[in-house]
Amino acid sequence: QVQLVQSGAEVKKPGASVKVSCKASGYSFTGYYIQWVRQAPGQRPEWMGWINPKSGGTIYAQKFQGRATMTRDTAISTVYLELRELNSDDTAVYYCARDLLSYWGQGTLVTVSS
Amino acid sequence: DIVMTQAPISLSVTPGQSASISCKSSQSLLHSDGKAYLYWYLQRPGQSPQLLIYQVSSRFSGVPDRFNGSGSGTDFTLKISRVEAEDVGVFYCMQGLHFPWTFGQGTKVEIK
Numbered sequence: 533q534v535q536l537v538q539s540g541a542e543v544k545k546p547g548a549s550v551k552v553s554c555k556a557s558g559y560s561f562t563g564y565y566i567q568w569v570r571q572a573p574g575q576r577p578e579w580m581g582w583i584n585p586k587s588g589g590t591i592y593a594q595k596f597q598g599r600a601t602m603t604r605d606t607a608i609s610t611v612y613l614e615l616r617e618l619n620s621d622d623t624a625v626y627y628c629a630r631d632l633l634s635y636w637g638q639g640t641l642v643t644v645s646s
Numbered sequence: 647d648i649v650m651t652q653a654p655i656s657l658s659v660t661p662g663q664s665a666s667i668s669c670k671s672s673q674s675l676l677h678s679d680g681k682a683y684l685y686w687y688l689q690r691p692g693q694s695p696q697l698l699i700y701q702v703s704s705r706f707s708g709v710p711d712r713f714n715g716s717g718s719g720t721d722f723t724l725k726i727s728r729v730e731a732e733d734v735g736v737f738y739c740m741q742g743l744h745f746p747w748t749f750g751q752g753t754k755v756e757i758k
Binding site (some may be wrong): 576577578579581591593594595610627632633634635636638639 | 685687694695696697700716730738740742745746747748750751752
């Protein structure tokens with residue numbers, strides 16, 4: 533069965549960076565895009581962008597251009613989201629999800645606090 | 647960015663009754679391929695969102711036929727027939743045509 537398993541919760545100070553991983557299993561890793569979506573407490577989800585695991589090509593929401601980087605390691609079927617220059621507004625649950633957001637990871641809580 | 651507006655914000659439904667949620671987009675979601683890229687998700691308390699409906703009216707694998715999507719252009723509706731206790735949560739519509747993809751503000755469904 534399709535599974536996306538994410539790394540554990542993180543606590544970061546303002547100005548720091550965070551890197552979240554998402555390991556895929558149960559399907560052909562290079563056959564489907566992986567999206568990243570975040571959800572701040574009590575807010576609607578917010579789409580951040582996607583990565584094509586086959587080519588490594590990416591598209592980012594303009595809001596995250598220059599601050600977010602999505603990468604992948606095909607050898608271990610894992611994609612990564614790195615977000616730099618964190619501030620308190622980045623406190624959220626970060627989700628990876630496959631293609632049309634048809635399968636989701638369990639989410640990774642990133643807390644930014646001094 | 648495309649603005650997605652849902653109504654109502656909350657619903658209280660008696661088990662076995664029906665419920666409808668409206669979703670309006672600020673621009674047409676009709677692609678030149680003839681498909682409209684409108685999706686519905688349910689986020690149960692403490693869980694990740696799950697896909698219910700894709701391209702307006704197609705149910706995702708395993709989704710009960712109590713869930714039905716309809717609409718076109720900028721106006722869409724999710725109808726839940728015979729509401730059950732497991733339908734508690736927040737329903738979101740999302741447009742996947744224009745970057746960035748955007749979500750509605752959500753409709754919280756509770757059971758009476």
